[in-house]
Amino acid sequence: MKYGQSSSVHHNVVIIGGGNAGLSVAGRLRRYKVDDVAVIEPREQHLYQPMFSHVAGGTAAPAKATKPQASVMPKGVSWIKARVDGIDPLAQTVSLSSGELVSYSQLIVCPGIQKNWDAVPGLGEAMDSPFGISNYEYEYAQKAWKVLRGVRGGTVVFTQPAGPATCAGAAQKPMYLACDFWRQEGVLNDIRVVLVVPTPSLFGMPMIDAELERKVAEYGIEVRYSRQLVEVDAAEKTIQIAAEGTDGSRETLAYDVLHAVPPQSAPNWLPATDLCVDPDQGGFVDVDSLTLRHPRYSDVWALGDAAASFNSKSGGALRQQTKVLAKNLAAALKGKTLPETYNGYSVCPFVVSRSSVVFAEFDDRYRPMPTIPFWKGLAKERRLTFVADRYVLPWVYWHLILKGRA
């Protein structure tokens, strides 16, 4: 550690956020022999969010989604256990909520996406009631399975928000898991299941939509397309849905259980930093989508859910992004030209039953981008991809991805 005049601590590379992006890029930088890397992360527990869907749908125990942060911090990386509340890119400093400053030579911004439970009137209240659940927060996901497994009749509504979202299709996963469970229990026909999606199709890729539509028909799910949740009355247990931007044509639905995913945005302290795109474009950190470097501050980089890169936000996207960013930053430190470009790859594994997945792999224009070249078969419902999603990828995440090895 060095001590500067305007800040208490200096590090060569400072990473804001020790989630999927922060730890895996830190691990890669250490592998590429970059010294003095620090991660600023306030949470004691690291969360593997893709597992939240399995927790909510009852195909994984809650413990499978979390490990102590200290146990997954890559070797040789300093952990600053603190929350960032500002960045001054001209002074090359990051301010912590404690009032301290950390200065940097290179900065990587990856604090994830913000889940705005207050953005829909009544939603927060509904989530605090016994009938509101979600896979988008660890606590709500644990509650979700307790509630879903007890349902024997009535109406269960699942909602997916409009606007930017992390792994948007994940909103649907607990629904398919629950329907399969209810079918096995012999009660599916007694339950009205309604899905509200903001888009005119279930996902946006014809081959994936066809698979999901087949499952939706199989389970007897009613879909409200091009609609979003605009208001919840937690006391009456009703929601209002409407087409985006319209107030006139609202539909009221009564629910017994509401599984909701909140609107999402850039963390609210980011737009004040001069690093972000306009709020009407989401307010995320401006980056060149190919190099992941900031277009105006060459010592600032961003990746993951907080970056305004063109791709669909997911952990799968990060597997490509961390390699590109780490190699480019290591080259920049040596004064070399940036060697890597990100190809826009992203992924959404739709868990469509308790033993099968439809594995969507696509680029930043939702064109198929299969990992196994020319083989689009993973986009069909398969048991193999369920095993990959539920067992193989979590192992790879904890043991390789977070160490910067995959």
Ligand SMILES: Cc1cc2nc3c(=O)[nH]c(=O)nc-3n(C[C@H](O)[C@H](O)[C@H](O)COP(=O)(O)OP(=O)(O)OC[C@H]3O[C@@H](n4cnc5c(N)ncnc54)[C@H](O)[C@@H]3O)c2cc1C
């Ligand atoms: C329910 C759900 C299911 C998903 N399923 C899949 C899936 O099946 N496949 C897939 O590929 N992706 C999936 N994703 C998406 C994937 O989890 C994210 O894309 C990925 O975690 C993004 O990584 P990140 O590091 O950008 O953000 P995160 O992993 O969210 O990490 C951000 C970190 O920054 C920290 N932080 C926040 N604010 C500050 C601050 N002010 N100062 C310092 N630190 C801060 C947070 O504590 C957190 O640790 C899913 C996401 C959810 C929510």
